[in-house]
Amino acid sequence: MLNEAITKFNFLFDWRPYQAKVLQNFSVHIQDDHFHIVAPPGSGKTILGIEIIKKIGKKTLILAPTLTIRNQWEDRLQNFFTTDCNFKQISFDIKQPSDITFSTYQALHSFYKSFNTKEAYYNFFKKHQIEVLLLDEAHHLKNAWWECLYDLKEQHIQTVVALTATPPYDSENSEIQKYFKLCGEIDDEIVVPDLVKEHNLCPHQDLVFLSKLEDQEINFITDFRLKIAQFVTDILKDKEFISFLKQHRFYAKTEENLEELYKYSDFFSSLLISLHQAGEAIPFEKLHVLGFEENEKIEFPSITNEWIQILFQHLLVVDRENLIEHETYLHILEKRLRKLAVFSKKKVNLVGNELLYKSLSNSPSKLKSITTIVQQEQQNLEDDLRCVILSDYIRKEYLNATLPEIKEIKKLGVIPIFHHVRTTTKNKNSLAVLTGNLVIIHSSNIAKLGLIDAIDNYNYTALKSDTEFVILSSKNSSKHTIVEAITQLFELGHIKILVGTKSLLGEGWDAPSINSLILASVIGSFVTSNQMRGRAIRVDNKNPDKVGLIWHLACIDTLDEFGGRDFEILARRFNAFLGISNNEKAIISNGISRLQLPDNFIDEDIQQQNKKTLEFSKNRDLIAQRWTNAISKGKGVIKELTFYNEKNEQFPKQKKLYYQDIVKYTVGEIIIGLSFFIPKFIIKNFNVLLQKGVVYFLLALSSALGLTFGYKIYKSTQLYLYFGLxxxxxxxxxxxxxxxxxxxxxxxxxxxxxxxxxxxxxxxxxxxxxxxxxxxxxxxxxxxxxxxxxxxxxxxxxxxxxxxxxxxxxxxxxxxxxxxxxxxxxxxxxxxxxxxxxxxxxxxxxxxxxxxxxxxxxxxxxxxxxxxxxxxxxxxxxx
Known part of the structure; x- marks a missing residue:
């Protein structure tokens, strides 16, 4: 049943073109009682949400992750949909709902737990005839919140509307499935080019600044890899270990354990590959269960740390209860792995991803990167610079570090960054720190703070490591006042470089003047990274020509041709970012490849690439022009699948077998060979043609061709069928x-x-x-x-x-x-x-x-x- 009060309010302004397009397709998307839209910050998704509620026309519960965002919904409703800001049929109390009820996910979860039975919880919403759920910033949904929402949806709610800037694509698969189970498939998306085109977001560019490991870190990683390589070599030469593997029921009694073997096929694969690598001849009956024929050629994949990891994970964890008679030997193997620091919490990790990533992502080399970027941006923008540096941790233990101690800091964090910038910048009076429980400003800004708020509201004490700076604290119980005051100092330009935590400034904090953002966060997800980027790409009404730069840091593992784990994770995050390319023909796409970074990394590449990046940052006008050009060449985003004709590393022979070259060269060789062979054959066998006739001659020719070129033709045909066009x-x-x-x-x-x-x-x-x-x-x-x-x-x-x-x-x-x-x-x-x-x-x-x-x-x-x-x-x- 439609609610008249909701259906009567109307949007008082004109819809932006991309908003109108979303609303135009709404009737099709809502047919499955779900409407799931992805829209970046600044796109007006709150306004769209209210219009969607109006179109559905039923009593609605709107849920947001914070009180601030909750209150924004009521503000937008009153100011954009009513002429007198006096729509009465609203409530902020979930226990006393109205036509439109605004609340938070936390409040709903607490409300859910207050009922003795789930039925009573469902009946409450049935009694109050609330039939629509609107989930704002839906990427925040967590297990506990998801459960009370999904149960309610299944039992009563008719329609679910979900709004988000970034779906949680990098969560666990089970989490992603839960998310889409509640919100439905994505129906529509407002994309960044639309917003830049309409001047709702500013032109911007992502830049990656590279650093390399210090000698101590290189030695750590090298030693780790060498120890693992030696372990693998030794274990595959260990007769006792090989004998142990051959006694495993999957190998010793293959036919009797087929069902279980197929369930753990990865382990059976690793077992066969390991034994083959150890020089053991694999009996055909072990391969017959895989469907191979007796004369079929079989090529085993090469052994890798991943295969050995699968092998030991199964032996020491998954299958351990079934190997109780070998417990003494398994304990010996476990001790060897623990000594190598590759087995803990019931997880074998011979690849070392997490261990090496921690070393790379927190590398102190990134502190040098930050100071280089800050110095470059000071040259680029001078008095117009508004730079924010976001990190994960404060690291208060370094607050009073002396200069020699600062040089020895080996951890990334707000205070280490503050000290490094403080000791290298020319204009340190424009530097400040803003976190939830630590605020530092230059003493010269105290008087300027007094123009914004009464100085009596604050306490300040000199910083021991540099008395030009003071630690500022509010006398009020609320910390919002001090955040607002420092933000105003930043917006006015008294503070030009602000170092803070992503938890405080990464989402919801609004400072439109930001034109340079350095992401020194290493634990953020796709969602967090995209939210942080959103701080720098908002338009600034006071600076209509603003162009934002987002600086990403990556520490390169020079022992890995692809750059290592830190770069790999950064590259994966770029899949969530849509931006402008750096190549000659500017295009707008996602993915890190648009930045034209090197395919392989050596020291010279790193230095040369950083030099190019710093040079590129100088010309913000060019970035704006490239956005204009690229937008004019397109009408909207389309999905594209790229298929990389590059073989898996487990099959090194395949990497050489690019079908284009092989087929081309083999066919070319045959043609060249025939051009010499046929005339020579005719001259040599002309007497056969005269004496025995054309038929006999052709038979002789075909036989000779078969003997000479048959194998090459066979291989060429086989390769064509392998790889085809x-x-x-x-x-x-x-x-x-x-x-x-x-x-x-x-x-x-x-x-x-x-x-x-x-x-x-x-x-x-x-x-x-x-x-x-x-x-x-x-x-x-x-x-x-x-x-x-x-x-x-x-x-x-x-x-x-x-x-x-x-x-x-x-x-x-x-x-x-x-x-x-x-x-x-x-x-x-x-x-x-x-x-x-x-x-x-x-x-x-x-x-x-x-x-x-x-x-x-x-x-x-x-x-x-x-x-x-x-x-x-x-x-x-x-x-």
Missing amino acids: IHRKIDKMAAVILESLNRLNHLTTPINQIQIKTELLAEGNVSCTIQGANRYESTLFIKALDELLQPIDTPKYLLIKTNWFRRKLKLNNFFPVPEIFGVRKKECEVLQSCWNKHLGKSKLVYTRTINGRKLLLKARLFHIHNVNNELTKKNVVWK
Whole structure:
């Protein structure tokens, strides 16, 4: 039943174009009783939320993560939707709800716990006829909050509206599933280019400043890796260990343990690979369970730390109860691993990701990076500089450090950063610290503070390590006053460099003048990183030409050609950022590749790259111009899947087998050979042609060709079938996905209005985009194509390419059936039908049977001939 009071209020202003577009599509998206929208800070999503509540027209509970954000909802409702700011049918008390009730997630959870039974909790909302839940900043939802909301949704709530700036994509998979289970799939998105175009966000650029490990840190990492390498070498030469592995029931009694073996296929794989690496001949019956034929050529993957890690994790944790008779030996193995510091809390970690990441992410080399950036930005902007540096920890223990002690600080944090900037900057009177429980300003700013607030409201004491600075504290019980006062000093330009914690300043804090943000946070998620970036890209009405720079820090592991774990995690976070590229042709996309960073890292690269980055930061006008140019060339964002024609490191032979070169050179060699061979053969055998006739001559020629070139032709054909024309295959696979989605009624857009564009990029990489589809359809399509091209994991169904040539050449190409088609066999058969139409004959295999698990394990372990062994990446591009 519609609520008249809610349906009557109207938006008093004009909708921005991107807001109008969201509202135009609302009626389609709300059909499943969910409306889930992603919109960055500054996009007016609160206003949109109120309009959506009006369109739904039912009693609503609006939930926000903080009281401040909760109060903003009421403020926007009164000021943007009523002429007299006097809409009465509201409540801030969840126990006494009204037509529109504003509350927080914490308050709802406390309210939920106050009921003796869940039924009483549900009945409360039924009694008050609250049928709509609006979840603001939905990425904040945690387990406890999720449970009381999801239960309420299942039992009573009719409609759920979810608003967020960044979905929690980097959370645990179970958390992500819970999030989407409550909020529904993303229906629409307001993107950064739209906001820059409408001048609701300023032009901006992400910059990455690199540092390298200090000698002590390099020695630590080198020693760790050498110890692990020596351990792996020694353990695979240890006869007692090899004997122990051969006694494991999976190996000693393979046929009797098939069901369990298939359940722990990774462990069985690691067992076989380890024994093979140790020089043991693997009997055929151990491989027969994988579906291999007796004469089939088998190439084992090389041993890696990851495989050894899987092996020991299973032996020492997962399977330990079943190995009780070997407990004494297992205890010896455990002690060896603990001595190497790679086994704790029931987790084996031979790769050392967390250990090495901690060393890299907290490297003191980043302190030098920060001072270099600050000095450069002081030159770039001079009096206009408004720089904020955000870190995770305060590190109060360094508050009174002397100059020699400052040079020895080995930890990243607010106070170490403050000291390093203080001792290297020319204008330290413009430096300040702002955290929840520590505020430091230069003594010259005390008088200026008095112009904002009465000095009597504050206590201040000189900082022992530098008496020019004072520690400031408020005499009032509330800390909000001091935060507001320091923020005003920053906005007025008395403070130009502000060092703070991400917990206080990273979300919700508003200072539009920020034009340089240095992210010295190492523990933030995608969500946190995006929220922190949001501080620097807001427009500043006092500075309409503002261009914001966001500086990211990465410590490079020069012993790792790809830069190491710190850079890897930073690169992963960039998937959540949409921004301008640095190459000649400016494009707007997500991902770190848009910054044109080196593929490999050596010392010279790091210095040269930093020099280029600092030079680039000088020209903010160019950044603004590049945004204007890039925006004019596109109409909106589209999803793109990039397929990297680069082989898995576990199969080093494959890295050399780029099909384009091999097929091209092999065919070229055959053509050149034939051009010399045929004339020479005719001259030499002309008498045969005259004496025995044309038929006999042709038979002799074909025999000679077969003997001379047959093997090369065979290998060329085999390689072509291994790798094929990859971009054309992906184009056909995309057509299979799209046609299958259409036949299963997942598309609402007519299929003849949707176009697939597949493009061959440099180095054999392939990009695939879908145009003309709505956001939901694009998401389904890219997700399904990505799953089809990913390495085999544990799909419910497999597709196996099969034809006469493949059977004869003993080639197997395995493809996982994407999740959307793999629920029931009926949907799988639709996919298979489309596959057969576009790509030729195939076989559908259900992997939850014994035979199916055989093929699944074979596909996962020995997919050296599998074209889908490359990596894919989902991008968002403005076009």
